Amino acid sequence: MKSFQYLRPETLNDALVMLEQFGDSAKPLLGGTDLITRIQRGQADLNAVIDLKHVQDISSSIEAGTSMITVGARVVLSDLVRNEHVQKFFPALVDAASTVGSIQIRNRATLVGNICNASPAADTVPTLIVYRASVTVAGTEVKRSVPLKDFFLGPGKTVCGPSELVISVHIPLPGKPFGAAFGRLTRRKGVDLATINMACGIDAKSITTFVFGAVGPTPITTSDESGNLAKTDLPESQRDEILKSLIHQTSPISDVRAGKNYRQATLLSIGRRVLFQAQQRYHLQAG
């Protein structure tokens, strides 16, 4: 393995200055479940790895406010799924985050890492977009807020520049009623990347939003604004017709995990399942 420097800043500013010095040849390190693997495979040619786990002004806690919850960049997925506020307000996020890797991975991997790695198959991302999450991106000069739906540019590419860091995720508490669900297809249970994944959200205006993962270079967000998909008594043929029109906006490819046709076929069957669960959660709140 090529040698690199291991750096351990203690302030956000120091971390950002280091990133600026090294540019593309440095990567920030949180859980490392993707980064260290890539380094070991020789897929990351780096001069420095900047470990952010000792940066005091990057939070390792989940703050529950009156209008949103904020997840610091050092929060690992195991802590996220155990958090009572996350469980109460964002059950689909718990479902999604619980599928990432294995317990060993989730004890180490962070929500922000899952986002910033920008894998089209990232399991937490479709659900976070359905919940209208945004991230705070910090540079040496300014901090900016970016809606997650606008964050991804392509596989491994985001709007976060080489000398910027995502320091937190903000998820607004959904207006009631709101129902969301997550679904995925994998070849085996545990430690497998999603062949496809998706999240569905139904909001108070009966708008149903689907976000599909692993079927395009970035997550694909589509909505049914007619209010029909939110109805539990919609005839199956009409439901499938709308679902197909949403799925039509995806662009799956064939790769090691599945062929294009299989992905397209499973989008519909998992889409039905996820819609059903989102409806159930919606009507639980609607009463």
Place this chain on the structure above:
Amino acid sequence: MPEKKIQISITVNGERHDLEVAAHETLLQLLRDQLDLTGTKKCCGEGECGACTVIMDGHTVNSCIILAAEADGSEVLTIEGLSEKGKPSALQTAFLDKGAVQCGFCTPGMIMAAHYLLMNNPNPTVDEIKEGLAGNLCRCTGYKKIVEAVRTVAEDGE
């Protein structure tokens, strides 16, 4: 450019070590090559199979994808630290009694994952055991006897 070594301090199985590590050295390499604790296995090397599972600061991790430098200041428990006064722990004994070991390569990681599961959930159901061990691959046993072994040491184990 000669590689700069990093000074770290790590407590493994209750014993503190002050060591020098290279930036690219993993926790797994440190355990096996520097401390000669070869119970922890290297298999896939990318966090998929769980053979390298150890407990770091109270949580199971894949030691193959953690830099040794990241483990500075941490407390690590390996399979060697599970035995009590040189005798296998109840969980280790259950693995032997139930025939949950065949080639044995996955066993240390499997036992560390099961130990962690029982720490957090002393009475797991079969499904909870399967979920708790989902990050550990075994290519010999078919898992049945492993699950049985863990059930044996559960609080109401039969």
